[in-house]
Amino acid sequence: MSDILTFIVFILLAGLAIGSALAMVAQRNPLYSAISLIGVFGALAGLYLTLAAPFIAAVQIIVYAGAIMVLVVFVIMLLNVEEEVRRPVRLRYLVPTAVLLAAVLFAEAAFILFYVNDAPAPPSPLATAEPSTTGLTASIGTGLFTTYLLPFEITSILILMALVGAMTLARRTAARPQDLVVPGAQVLPLQMVEPARVGDDTPVRSDTTAEAARTLGLNEQEQTRE
Amino acid sequence: MDWLNNLVGPTVARGIFQFIGINVAFVVVLMIVAYTVLAERRVLGFIQGRLGPNRVGPGGILQPFADLLKFIFKEEIVPDKSTRFIYFLAPFLAITCALMPIIVYPFGPEIHIPGTRIVFPLVVARFDVALLYVLAITSVGVYGIALAGWSSNNKYSLMGGLRSAAQLISYELSLGLSLVGVVLLSGTLDLYEIVGQQGGWHGLRWNIIFQPLGFIIYLISAIAETNRVPFDLPEAETELVAGFHTEYSALKFALFFMAEYVNMFTVSMLATTMFFGGWQGPGVSTFPLLGIFYFLGKVICFLFLYIWLRGTLPRFRFDQLMNFGWKFLLPMAILNLIITATVVFFFGT
Amino acid sequence: MIPMSWYLALSAVLFTIGVAGVIIKRNAIAMFMCIELMLNSVNLTFIALSSFFRDVSGQLFVFIVMTVAAAEAAVGLGIIITVFRNRESLDVDDASVLRD
Numbered sequence: 001m002s003d004i005l006t007f008i009v010f011i012l013l014a015g016l017a018i019g020s021a022l023a024m025v026a027q028r029n030p031l032y033s034a035i036s037l038i039g040v041f042g043a044l045a046g047l048y049l050t051l052a053a054p055f056i057a058a059v060q061i062i063v064y065a066g067a068i069m070v071l072v073v074f075v076i077m078l079l080n081v082e083e084e085v086r087r088p089v090r091l092r093y094l095v096p097t098a099v100l101l102a103a104v105l106f107a108e109a110a111f112i113l114f115y116v117n118d119a120p121a122p123p124s125p126l127a128t129a130e131p132s133t134t135g136l137t138a139s140i141g142t143g144l145f146t147t148y149l150l151p152f153e154i155t156s157i158l159i160l161m162a163l164v165g166a167m168t169l170a171r172r173t174a175a176r177p178q179d180l181v182v183p184g185a186q187v188l189p190l191q192m193v194e195p196a197r198v199g200d201d202t203p204v205r206s207d208t209t210a211e212a213a214r215t216l217g218l219n220e221q222e223q224t225r226e
Numbered sequence: 227m228d229w230l231n232n233l234v235g236p237t238v239a240r241g242i243f244q245f246i247g248i249n250v251a252f253v254v255v256l257m258i259v260a261y262t263v264l265a266e267r268r269v270l271g272f273i274q275g276r277l278g279p280n281r282v283g284p285g286g287i288l289q290p291f292a293d294l295l296k297f298i299f300k301e302e303i304v305p306d307k308s309t310r311f312i313y314f315l316a317p318f319l320a321i322t323c324a325l326m327p328i329i330v331y332p333f334g335p336e337i338h339i340p341g342t343r344i345v346f347p348l349v350v351a352r353f354d355v356a357l358l359y360v361l362a363i364t365s366v367g368v369y370g371i372a373l374a375g376w377s378s379n380n381k382y383s384l385m386g387g388l389r390s391a392a393q394l395i396s397y398e399l400s401l402g403l404s405l406v407g408v409v410l411l412s413g414t415l416d417l418y419e420i421v422g423q424q425g426g427w428h429g430l431r432w433n434i435i436f437q438p439l440g441f442i443i444y445l446i447s448a449i450a451e452t453n454r455v456p457f458d459l460p461e462a463e464t465e466l467v468a469g470f471h472t473e474y475s476a477l478k479f480a481l482f483f484m485a486e487y488v489n490m491f492t493v494s495m496l497a498t499t500m501f502f503g504g505w506q507g508p509g510v511s512t513f514p515l516l517g518i519f520y521f522l523g524k525v526i527c528f529l530f531l532y533i534w535l536r537g538t539l540p541r542f543r544f545d546q547l548m549n550f551g552w553k554f555l556l557p558m559a560i561l562n563l564i565i566t567a568t569v570v571f572f573f574g575t
Numbered sequence: 576m577i578p579m580s581w582y583l584a585l586s587a588v589l590f591t592i593g594v595a596g597v598i599i600k601r602n603a604i605a606m607f608m609c610i611e612l613m614l615n616s617v618n619l620t621f622i623a624l625s626s627f628f629r630d631v632s633g634q635l636f637v638f639i640v641m642t643v644a645a646a647e648a649a650v651g652l653g654i655i656i657t658v659f660r661n662r663e664s665l666d667v668d669d670a671s672v673l674r675d
Contacts, residue, residue: 006577018589024605024608030602030604044619048619048622054354055354056634059641070368074388074391077384077388078388081604106588109584134631134634137354139631140631143634144635
């Protein structure tokens with residue numbers, strides 16, 4: 001009874017995971033891709049539950065669905081990304097190569113899998129009947145703060161570096177001169193600003209309304225009346 | 227439950243019991259939520275020196291049902307250029323994520339039905355990572371609002387959705403960190419056990435005594451998480467029309483509306499469970515049924531606090547909100563965590 | 576009980592889809608998401624093995640992988656936003672020059 005139930009749950013979750021993953025690659029709208037990926041993460045969290053790892057399942061939802069993907073969706077909304085335009089692909093052979101390489105990779109994995117399956121099962125405590133406690137919070141905490149203390153600390157340093165890095169990247173570079181917005185400043189063609197240097201036709205930025213008006217030969221009162 | 231166990235086996239028996247429990251819990255919660263809406267309007271009326279709705283039924287007691295009927299019979303309007311699928315998905319996400327955490331809150335102690343051997347705890351599901359489950363569902367809840375804002379294809383909706391995503395990410399950190407202090411004291415993530423540990427001193431050994439700073443941080447970030455005044459920037463009507471639900475009408479709007487109030491309710495339940503001893507109180511050990519009234523009474527006090535704040539406080543500006551969350555609340559939460567950890571390390575729990 | 580090889584096969588399928596996605600996709604955010612998918616398929620392997628051998632180490636690895644993924648997301652999205660600011664495009668083919 002419970003075996004059949006587990007089987008059905010596994011098939012459903014695995015199907016959801018594979019289907020969402022395929023949908024993610026097939027979609028051209030990044031937001032739809034992101035939603036499909038959230039589906040994959042949800043299905044994986046369910047699979048972790050069937051593997052008796054409730055702590056990791058909860059953390060999976062919190063970290064992936066709740067933090068990383070929210071960030072991705074936020075960026076997609078912020079940049080207002082449109083659908084990918086189907087333009088002439090520069091690397092035309094890329095798609096067949098991808099499919100071929102993926103097929104080879106999958107065949108390798110499948111081969112190893114069946115090979116491993118044929119090998120005699122390793123002696124392990126699999127046969128013991130009592131319920132496992134490995135997935136529970138206490139066991140994770142004990143492992144994390146005793147055997148794996150050093151990796152844990154290194155991870156915290158990594159997080160700190162990521163924090164600083166993200167802030168440095170996201171900050172607007174402090175007031176470059178051309179970013180300063182001067183009220184009334186305009187970009188004028190060079191022949192108006194400096195007729196002598198007409199030759200290269202890069203636009204030059206004038207600084208003030210008054211200067212722009214003088215260059216254009218306008219009277220300043222006319223300028224302000226506008 | 228022995229007869230049921232003998233009839234269909236323990237797994238199915240537990241399933242049936244949990245199914246009944248889920249339905250009872252949802253009905254109770256939704257009724258309280260419906261009357262919270264009415265209470266909010268009446269209390270706001272009182273605060274602002276007017277009456278509020280009092281026409282439908284005696285003292286306006288049937289107003290929630292009248293509102294519901296009105297929502298059902300309104301015309302559904304779908305914007306022309308909206309992204310249909312996500313536009314329909316968003317309200318369901320919002321209400322689902324609001325309702326899901328209810329199953330882990332303990333409403334009362336173990337109840338023993340006199341004259342039988344039936345004993346059952348007043349909690350639908352009890353598991354090892356209950357608190358993480360609540361945080362996980364809460365963190366997924368932001369999609370409902372963000373996607374609603376994006377799919378409506380309206381600039382006010384988009385701004386509301388963006389603001390809400392930024393706000394929820396920012397305050398989730400403080401919310402989680404403020405709860406870690408209690409977890410450190412209790413040494414478990416199981417909500418039922420956390421409540422059980424607060425039973426000393428005649429049921430008054432509540433965690434707020436040991437975690438006052440943590441509670442204040444939790445309260446502020448919980449209000450921000452539920453998008454309530456003074457943190458209701460995602461739907462600041464003076465700037466953004468109605469924010470993320472500008473384009474929603476009829477029952478889909480009702481779902482967002484309900485989700486907001488259910489969220490208020492679950493956040494209050496979490497505060498009660500973590501800081502105010504859940505169903506613990508004087509006399510619970512002799513009369514276990516008293517626990518339900520203690521629990522719901524404490525939750526209702528929190529709901530009143532929400533309404534009171536709404537009637538009193540003006541709204542934050544967005545940059546003030548962000549500065550407050552990142553530069554004040556988060557450092558304070560970390561400070562609270564450090565102090566708690568030090569005390570627990572040196573003096574034990 | 577589901578045999579362990581099924582979990583490993585599912586993990587292989589997901590990893591393969593992720594690899595194909597990274598190669599096919601030209602949008603920086605979509606490529607980022609494909610990488611996350613690959614990391615997740617590896618996590619599934621860890622959890623499956625950890626659960627079948629009753630050893631908690633696998634789950635701790637997954638915990639650390641998630642932390643790394645979170646750090647990667649923060650920095651990666653920061654880079655993507657900066658690139659978008661400079662080039663008004665998320666196509667990786669457009670970001671072929673290392674200066675602005």
